[in-house]
């Protein structure tokens with residue numbers, strides 16, 4: 072599957088089979104995050120792989136009881152280990168860096184037949200407590216990973232002409 076096919080066919084998967092993710096596949100997903108670009112190549116990130124069922128249940132509660140967070144055999148907590156760098160453009164680099172790394176993982180997972188779902192609806196302090204994450208580190212997203220019970224239908228997207236303009240704002 073080429074990258075464009077992965078991009079087109081990726082879905083937010085919210086139901087998972089009771090089937091483990093092979094270590095080789097998980098490592099490939101994590102390696103795809105490792106290879107992501109980051110501002111100044113700082114790579115200020117850490118990815119916590121959560122497989123323990125009790126921890127996954129507690130993460131599910133911290134994620135507003137989104138049941139599939141506990142259902143997925145793996146949840147990756149994508150963390151920024153430094154959060155104070157503001158780029159010249161005025162934006163904090165850690166949010167951009169982590170978003171790229173997470174997206175790499177979603178696409179790598181898709182290529183391997185695995186589903187993922189970005190989870191931004193979670194209680195930061197709760198998740199940090201559950202995973203023993205130190206002060207100064209922030210969890211940017213949770214990412215459940217697993218074999219989909221079914222691939223959801225595609226969600227609508229705006230048309231290109233609605234979101235693109237040429238040589239200036241239109």
Ligand SMILES: Cc1cc2nc3c(=O)[nH]c(=O)nc-3n(C[C@H](O)[C@H](O)[C@H](O)COP(=O)(O)O)c2cc1C
Pocket residue numbers: 081082083084085137188189190191192193223225226
């Ligand atoms: C930053 C971010 C946070 C999200 N948080 C959640 C979430 O907490 N729970 C959830 O079910 N989906 C979450 N999503 C998934 C979006 O709802 C989903 O990407 C969007 O509806 C488009 O659907 P698709 O991913 O299947 O194309 C999140 C997506 C992004 C990018």
